[in-house]
Structure formats: C-alpha cells, structure tokens
Amino acid sequence: MSNSGRKKWIAQKYSSIALIPLIAYFLLKILQLSSMNYEQIITETGTIWFLVLVLIFTIIGLFHMRLGLHEIIEDYVQNEIMKNISFTGINIFFIAILGLVSVSVLLIFLN
C-alpha cells in the first residue's frame, strides 16, 4: 500500500505526457472540422487510423481522469462509505463514456 501513491503519481505523469500531443492534435482537428459540412467531416473522420487515435485518446484521457478524480476524493471525502460510492461512480462513468465512444466510432466507421 505504501507504494500506491507513488505508482499513481507516475501513472498520472506519463498519461499527461501522452495527452499533450493528443490534445494539440485534436484541438487542431476540431478546428479544421468546424469549417466543414457533414459529408466532409464523415470522409475526414471515417478513416481507421483516425478512429483508432480517437479510441487511444479516450482510453488515456479517461485513465488520467480516473486518477485525478481519485486524488480529489481522497483529499476531500473522509467518510469511507462515501469514498467507495464515489470510486464506484467514477468507474461507472469511465465505462459509460468508453462505451459511448466505442459505439460512436463503430457507427462512424460503418457510415
């Protein structure tokens, strides 16, 4: 257990490093897409490598989110039951968003 804080810190650090280029890429991409119509956006986003990149971004982003939210809850929630409810809530949120993105990516690919 004494090692868990350090491991979380390292995981948070490496996930954030990975997220910097991904954030920059997706900010520019969304900016580019904002001037296009639906057909153009579908052709632009419908490639397999782009959709895989979306999934990678989602997984690393959600992982980073989970670690960050855990840290906040560990600092501000003292009650053990509330703490566990919050952790479960975060896990459900993680799975829900990942599911939503996966379905969307599949739909865009089949489009």
Added chain:
Amino acid sequence: MYIIYKSEFFMNNPLSPHLQIYRWQITSVLSILHRITGVVLSLGTIILSVWLLCLGLGETYFNFFNHLISSFIGRTIMIGYTWAVCFHTLNGIRHLGWDYGYGLELIAVKITGWTVILSSLVMTTIIWFLSVL
C-alpha cells in the same frame, strides 16, 4: 486512545487547505483551478462523446446537436470548455516541469503561473477567432 481518535471531534477535523481562512494567492488559486478544470473536463466528456455519437448516427442528429451548441448558452459552454482544455494542458505542463525539478523557485512559480493564465486566455481567443473565420 482509540476512542478519542474515533470521537466526533477528530472525525470532523477541518480539511487542509483551510479554504475559509485562506488568503488568495496565485499559487493556491492555480492549484484549485487545476482541480476544478479537471472536473469540468471530465464532465465535458459527456458533450464530446454525444457529439461523436451524433456524428455516427447521421446528419439529422448531427445538425440538431450543432443547433444546440450554436445557441448562446451552448457557445458560452463551449468557449468555457475550450479555456478549461487550454488551462489544464498548460498548467499540466507546468506541473510536469516541477516533477522534473524545473521552476520550483517561488519567483518562477509566480511567473509561470501568470504565463499559464495569460496564454490560456490567448489560446482560447485564437482558437475561437479562427473557428469564426
């Protein structure tokens, strides 16, 4: 000893940092903002994934979603969200610098702090200016 530890007084100990009596400083404000923007970004994933879902579902859904975020409230949320992305990313880079031992002097912490605030605002303005063009 155990009873004292488990007593009401210790269970309801005030949490550090004692926000009610804290003097506002650039260092603490940015630390709090980093957490707040982190939570905001987490919640915003709902908007982003619904946008992606609408894109996959078809043009009708996509246009409806665009109609919603083109409203005044929608625009305000999206601009705020853009700032949250910029701020959290830039301040995150500042945190990474600290992790590797850079910029830990008080003066550096203050300078980089203000740099993060200003550049996040400039970035948000540039992004929305370009999107309007």
